Amino acid sequence: MVSLVGEVGRFALLAGLVVALYGIAATTLGLTRRHGGYLASGRRAVAVWALLMALASAALWTAFLSRDFSVRFVAMASESTQPLLQTIMAFWGGHDGALLLWALILAGYTVMAVWSLRSHPDLQGPATATLLVVAVFFSVLLAGASNPFVPLVPPPPDGQGLNPLLRNPWMSVHPPMLYLGFVGMSVPFALAVAALITGRLDNTWVVLSRRWIVVPWIFLTLGLLLGAKWSYVVLGWGGYWAWDPVENAALMPWLTATAFLHSIQIQERRGMLAAWNVALILLTFGLTVFGTFLVRSGVLSSVHAFAEAPLIGYLFLGFLSALLLASFGLLAWRWEALRSRGAVESVISRETAFLANNLLFIAAAVVVLLGTMFPVLTEAFRGVKINVGPPYFNTVMVPISIGMLLLMGIGPLMPWRQATPEQLARNFTLPSAAAVLGALVLGLLGVRHTSALLVFAAALFVLGTITLEMVRGTRVRINRGESAPLALARLFSRNRRRYGGYAVHFGVLLMLVGIAASSAFDTQDGATLHPGERFSVGRYTLEYGGLRHSELPGIDVTEASVRVWAGARFLGSYSPQRYFYRAQEQPMHHVAIRSSLREDLYLILSEWTPEGRGTIRVLVHPLVSWLWAGGIVAALGAAFAVLPERRRRTP
DSSP: OOOHHHHHHHHHHHHHHHHHHHHHHHHHHHHHHTOHHHHHHHHHHHHHHHHHHHHHHHHHHHHHHTTOTTBHHHHHHOOTTOOHHHHHHGGGSSHHHHHHHHHHHHHHHHHHHHHHGGGOHHHHHHHHHHHHHHHHHHHHHHHTTTOTTOBOSSOOSSOOOOOGGGOSGGGGTHHHHHHHHHHHTHHHHHHHHHHHHHTOOSTHHHHHHHHHHHHHHHHHHHHHHHHHHHHHHHSOSSOSOOOOHHHHHHHHHHHHHHHHHHHHHHHHHHSOOHHHHHHHHHHHHHHHHHHHHHHHHOSSOOSSOOOOOHHHHHHHHHHHHHHHHHHHHHHHHTTGGGOOSOOOOOSSSHHHHHHHHHHHHHHHHHHHHHHHHHHHHHHHHHSSOOOOOHHHHHHHHHHHHHHHHHHHHHHHHSOSSOOOHHHHHHHHHHHHHHHHHHHHHHHHTTOOOHHHHHHHHHHHHHHHHHHHHHHHHHHHHHHTTOOHHHHHHHHHHTSHHHHHHHHHHHHHHHHHHHHHHHHHSOEEEEEEEOTTOEEEETTEEEEEEEEEEEEETTEEEEEEEEEEEETTEEEEEEOOEEEEETTTTEEEEEOEEEEOSSEEEEEEEEEEOTTSOEEEEEEEEETHHHHHHHHHHHHHHHHHHTSOOOOOOOO
16 A cells, blocks of 8 residues: 555655756746746745655655655664654665755755845856756656655565664764755855856855855764764774765865865955865865765765665766766856966965965865775776775875864964064964973873874964964953953954854864874773673773673663772773664674763773673773864854854944
């Protein structure tokens, strides 16, 4: 029997395809004939398409919540005993639902973008058409090869259940955050294409794009962070980043988007890098589509690639090729009009620092792309897949990251056009002294890891530049008669873009320090113990208390009891667990973590014997909490930076 909710979903997706196609036709007619009625009809088509995507999404969630296993995707991604949160998450637990989530988010962004561009009618039409082209692609997928409402006859009495790897609360927010970041890049892409089509290549599209790219940048940052957290607590390997192809796919657009956010400052201030900025934004959106292709095609093996659909992969590849060909063709067409009006006047200037920063971001993206695609390239040319692992990425990315960190401190304090020796001395003497002194102290304390020491010194340098800038700005306001707290508050509130940027830099600084410390100075050990036996790791003493077996619906649970001391101080009892999902015959670690600002104590139940002996693996990661805290600070700083500046009253 075909369910009503499935019929509603199929109708919404098919109607959505028709409406999106109509929207493109109406908008194109409106643009070519300069007919306001057609353009208005195209905008209404956007609203109707968005409503149809919302209807399809509501139908799918209804199918999940009502356990309608006559819908194949529901039967594959859920089961009767699945808790409510996991049932809701099952929406994006396979590629059909994940693509519908893509379309739903795109619908939201498209409606907001079209509405926000009403005061820029020259850009609104081409941007609407561009976004509708993307909408048509996803509507074609959803109405055809990746339809989440395909019926299953006869329906099974129960479903297969969600992949055990996805049954974690972090998965309830990680994919939506990542998709909000990926899909959001379509709006600045549409603005860039609109500027190229209309020839409106002044700074208007750049100013409009800045806010539209900061918002998805925030979501992408949080998505990457949540993905790392999921990997840390679910996979049970003790790390948070493995240079996995899908992790890399999300990192690449983040790198190019970050480069764009820096280089548009040069265009706004000096009229330079106009073509470069267009290329960056086209590339960023292309990389989001490429990332979705990697996740959905199965072309590369990954712990994150939960669905393998070669046909979907080929369709993505075709769309990506057409997208890049058309958009970069437009860029070539407008190349002369995009020539820079200004030029770099001195190597010692903010322009040079930002250019160097951009080159490092692009170099990082290229390194990640080459490392990610290396198995595919070797298979194509040599017939064998050769993977490059963390040693390749770490060897290349560590010096690039240190360079980025240094430029993060140099760029904002470097004057435009040309810096004088006096300005350099005034801006960088104290931060440089702090970095050198910090490195010496750490060296005397026994820190011998070169890369980590360089990261810590560079972080102190950046912290010094941020502090110096804040102190100077606050002092100026205090001299005007304001109290210190009021001066600091007004400094931030009246220069949101600038100090929001500093907050982002501070967050990134915390993240890099956390990554360097937890990578360079982690401790690992393990032991197989009888109940009551103890062993020590670093400053911790652990006492194994034995095992306990229990059952949850569909899951066998084995739980170890571990009491922990730091010196003579009792820290508490912890319970690393091992789940075994009977239907999928899949084991899963549930690690126990004691987290503090100083370090994480990470406990894994590896093995056990019927007699009750348990193997406990222990990892101590210094400063890993700084990574999570830094990511949140960076996201909050970026959000603060895009808040509208307060308008000053004219006297």
